[in-house]
Amino acid sequence: MPGARRANPERRMALREHLREARRRLVLACLGILVGAVVGWIVYDTVFALLQRPMEEVAAERDGLAALNFAGVATAIDMKVKISFFLGILIASPWWLYQFWAFITPGLTRVEKRYAFAFLGSAVPLFLGGAAVAWFMLPRAVSILFEFVPDGSASLIDAQTYLSFVMRFLLAFGFAFLVPVVMVALTFLGIVQARTWLNGWRWAILLSFTFAAVMTPTPDVITMIWVALPVCALYFVAVGICALRGRQVARRASTDPAPASP
Template sequence: MSADPEGPALTFWDHLDELRTTLFHISITTVVAMVACYALSDSLRDLLLSPFVKAAATIGSGAGSLVLLRPTEGFVVQLKLALFAGLIVSSPLNFWHLWRFISPGLHENERRAALPFISVATLLFLTGVLFGFQILAYTTGFFLQFATAEVSNQWSLSAYIGFVTQMLLAFGIIFELPLVIWILARMGLVTQHTLRQYRRHAIVVILVISAILTPPDPVSQLVMAVPLWLLYELSVLVCVLVLREPGPQEPVSDGAQDDSLGTAPGVDEEDRRESTNDAAASEDPSERTDTRGGTRG
C-alpha cells in the first residue's frame, strides 16, 4: 500500500513488495527481541515458577515437584519462554509496522477508530493477564491437592509452563468481554435487557468458578469473584451506552410523504383516477346525493 494515501495507486506487485518488506521487518524485530529475552529467560522461568513454589509451600509435604522428562526439555522450555517474551516485547513495534502497511487503505474515520480500539483491547488483555497471574497460585494449589499416598505430583516443566501460558492467555481473552459486548451491541445481537435477564445466572457461575479455583476461605473467593462480576457489569454498561447512541437521521422522502397520506409511492395520477371511479361505481345508489339539488326526498 502506498505510504501516501493521496498518492498514485500501487499495483498488485507493489503491494506484495511492501507486504514482504513489512513481514521482514516484523521478523527481524521479533528475532532481536527473542535473543534479548533469552538472556533473561532464567528470570522469566523463575517468575512463572513462583506460583507453583507458593502453592507447594502452602500444601507442604506431598505437593510434588517439577521434573524434566526429556534431555532437551529444559532447553526447549527456555526457547519457548524467550519466544513468548520476545513476541510480547516486540508487539508494539510490530503493530506499528502493520499499521504503516494497512492504514493507507483505510478511510479517515476507520483510521480514527482503529487506534482507540487497539489501545482499549491491549489494555484489557494486559489487565486480564495480570489478574490471571495473581490467582495462579490458588489455581495451581487446587490441582496439586489431588495427590494421594499412592499418586504423587510429578509434573513436567514443559507441561506446567504450557498450563501457565494457557491460563494467562485465557484470562486475557476473558477480559476482552466488554469490547466483545460493544461489538455485538453495535451489530444489534445483544441488548442490555438480555444481559440483565441473565445477571443472576452469571453471578452463580462466577461464584462457582471462584469456589473451585480458590481456597475455601471467603476472602480468596471474593478476590477472584468481584473482578469478574465487575467485568460483567461493565459489559452491561457498555451495552447501555451503545444503545443510547442516536442513529443517523434519514431525510423524509417523497415516497414516505405519500405513505403518510395513504397513497403508495409510484402510483401515477391515472391509477388514482381509476381507483376513484371504481369506488364511485360500487357505491349504493340510495346513498348518493344530487350535488345540484341536494338530497332527493
Template sequence: MKTMSNQAANPEGRMPLMDHLRELRNRLIKAILALLVGTVIGWIFFTPVWDFLKEPYCSLPQSKDLNGRTCSLVVNGIFSSFFLRLKIAFIIGMVISSPVWLFQLWAFVAPGLYRRERRWTYVFMGVAIPLFFIGTALAYITVDKGLSIFLGFVPDDVSALITVDHYLGYVLAMLLVFGLTFELPLFVVILNLAGVLSSSRIRRSQRMIIFGIFVFSAVATPSADPFTMLALALPTVVLFEVSAVLAFLNDRRKARRPDPYEGLSDDEISPLELEEIDAELEREEQGRGDRRR
C-alpha cells in the same frame, strides 16, 4: 519510499503486485530479525523470567518436597530443559520485539486505509493492548488460587511431581484466556459503531450473553475450578455492561442526528448538500493520495 515525482505521476499511490511482494518480503525480514534479537535477549534473561513464572506455584506449601525445603518441578527427558529455555526465550522475544513487528504490520497495511479507518485502528490498539495486559495480570494473580485448590487434595506424605511442560502450558493458557476474553467488550463496541449490533439487541440478549460468559469461563479456564471461573467471568460481565452503556450512548447520539430522507416519498428526489459532497470527495482524494508512498 517514493520520490515526489513518482507521487505526482501516481496520485492514487497504486503499486504493482511485485512491488507489494517486495515490500512484504522486506517487512517480514525486519520483523523476523527483531524477533531473533528478542529471542537472544530472552535466552540471556531466562532465569529472572522463569523465577517470575514459577512464583505462583512455589508460593504454595504443596510445591515443597517431603522435607519442606525447596520448590520442585521436574522435567522428562534429556532435551526437555533445553526446549523449555528455548520456548520461554521465544515468548520473551515476541514480547520484546512486538513494537517492531507490529509497526511493520501497520506500515504495510496503513497505506491502503483511509484516514478515518486509521483513526479507528489507533483507538482499537490503544484500548486492546491495555485490556489484554490487565487480563494477563489478573490471570497471574489467580494462578496460585486454582493450583492450591487441586494440590490441596495431595496427601501430606505425598510429594507432587509436576512437570515443567505441564506447568508452563497451564500458566500460558491462563494468561491467553484471560487476556483475550478481556477483549470481548471492545468487539461489542466496535460492532455497535459499525452499525452491526444495536444497543436494543444487546439489551434483548443481555441475559443470554451473561450466561454465555459464565459458561465460557467454566470451559475455557484450564483448571475449571469455581474460583478461577468467577475470577474470569465477573470482570468480563462488568466490562460487558460498560460496553453496553457505551453502545446505548452511541445509538442515542446517532438518533439525535436529523434524517435527510425523513418525509420523502419513494419517487421524490432527496436533497443533496453539494458542498458537503464536494468536501467529502476532496478528502477521499487526499486519502487515496497518501496510499503506497
C-alpha cells in the same frame, strides 16, 4: 456483457491486493513477536523463577518438597523457546495489535483512523490487564496440583505440563479481555449494531461464566464468580459505548440536510 467481464479482473486485483496487505501485516506482526522473543530469551531465567514461585509457595505451605521435572533430554531447551515466544507475545502486544488495526484503517476516513488508534490504546492495557488478572489467580490454580499430595511428601511435576498450563492460562485471559474492543470496533465500522450486542446479553453472561468455569481449576463457586464478573462488566461497558456511537450516528443523520429533489 462487456461490463461484467471488465469487473471480474478488477475484483480479482482488489482481492489480491487485500490478501497481499494481510500477508504483509501478518509478517510484520510475527517479526515483532520474534524481536520480543529475543528479549524473552535474555530474561528467561528471571521469568522462569517467577513462574515457578507459585508452586514453591504452595509447597511451602503444605510442608512438602516440589520441583519441576524435565523428563526429556530436549525438554529444557524446548520450554526455553516456548517461554521466550510467550514473552514475545506479551512484550510485542502493542506492535501486533497495531498491525491488526493498520490492516483495517486503509479503507477508513481520517476521523475513523483516530478511532482505530483509540481502540489500540484501550486494547493493549486490556490484554495485559487480563494477563495480570490470571497471574494473581495463578497461586490458587496451582494449589489444585497439590491438593491430593500427602503432607510432607515430595512432588515432581512435569515441567512441560506445568509451564504450558501457566502460559495458556495467562494468554486465555488476555485474549478474553480483548473481546469488548472487538465489539466496539465492529460497531464503529457499522458491521454490528449496539442493539444486536444488547439482545445477546444472556449468551454473553452464559459464555462468561462458562469461560470462568473452564479457566478456574478451583471447584469453588466464589472464584468462578470473581472471574466471570469482570468479563461481564467489560461486555456491558462495550455495549454502552456502542449505544453512544449509535446515538451519535443517528443524531448526525437527522441533522444532515436532505438531498435536493431533481
